[in-house]
Amino acid sequence: MTASALPPFALLQPGEAFPAYASVSEEFGPLAIGGDLSTRTLQAAYRQGIFPWYSTPPILWWSPDPRMILPVDAFRLHRSLRKTVARFRLQARCEIRIDTAFAQVLHHCAHVPRAGQDGTWIRPEMQAAYRRFHEAGHAHSVETWVDGELTGGLYFIHIGQAVFGESMFALRPDASKIALAALVALCRKHGIEWIDCQQNTAHLASLGGREIPRAQFLERLQQTRDLPSPAWTFHPADWQYLLDTQ
Known part of the structure; x- marks a missing residue:
């Protein structure tokens, strides 16, 4: 060109x-x-x-x-993941935490290798920027803990009731998927209908993600960005918003 x-x-x-x-x-x-x-x-x-x-x-x-989104009511909790979440939910040594290790989650998202990827876009200055965004109340982490150890998680942005998924990592199998499932449960709890996933990947499509025209995405964003923000906390009972509807 x-x-x-x-x-x-x-x-x-x-x-x-x-x-x-x-x-x-x-x-x-x-x-x-x-x-x-x-x-x-x-x-x-x-x-x-x-x-x-x-x-x-x-x-x-x-x-x-187009823009990739995950409608939370279309999230596919496949049989194996459903069993994994169910086991995680029932074990006292396993827990979901919100915002207790944001900087660690950011660091792991930047440095834990992913299949088919070389390097990272989450550069040091980007990490510093999102830590400031977290301190301002717009960036949050969903964390998977086992025996007091951080094993996986993700971080996301919220503007009003618009939720933007950013990146995830796993130090143990399925740890990031469990964190995503917890975020879906929270979104259902608070009546949030979709999570922005930015760009299409086979993994997101397998979980129920789909592409929509940018104009449609922006219309949805305009409808949700000024709504009151929910309290981002997770309690074990919140799993019901995921498991009881599958």
Whole structure:
């Protein structure tokens, strides 16, 4: 592709507003380049369905079309995972915790190897930015603990009642899937209908994820981003919102 054939994208200065969607295509590249990772910028980005993703500077900002989401009522708790969750639920030495080890979860998401991936997009400056976002109340971790040891988990962003899944890790088999199942249970408890998954993967599709047009995603986001945020806490009884509906 020649330089003249490249689609337009915005070059952002720190603190500068993101461009209108009508002026930018993501068929071949990001929505915008540059800017900063301040809490204010991250909040503005997520409110518009935009997220940062890059392996080396500069910062690249994305808003895929189509967009992958996981409707929580379509979450597929396959037979083997259902048995795993049921066993986890009944053992006193196993527990789900929220926000007790956010920095550790972030670190493991960045450094635990994944099949088919080299390196990480969760760079040190990205980790620092999301720790600040966590301190501001917009980023949370769902953690899988066994015998007092962190074995897996995920972190997510929420803006109002819009939930954006970011990354997960597992140090033991199925630990990240258990954390995702717990997040689905919490979303069902609070009447949250979908979790943003950003981009399509076979793993997410196997769990019930599907693609929708970006315009439809943005319409859903606009309807939920200003609603009152739930209290992100997990109690063992909350498993009922998952297991009793499968």
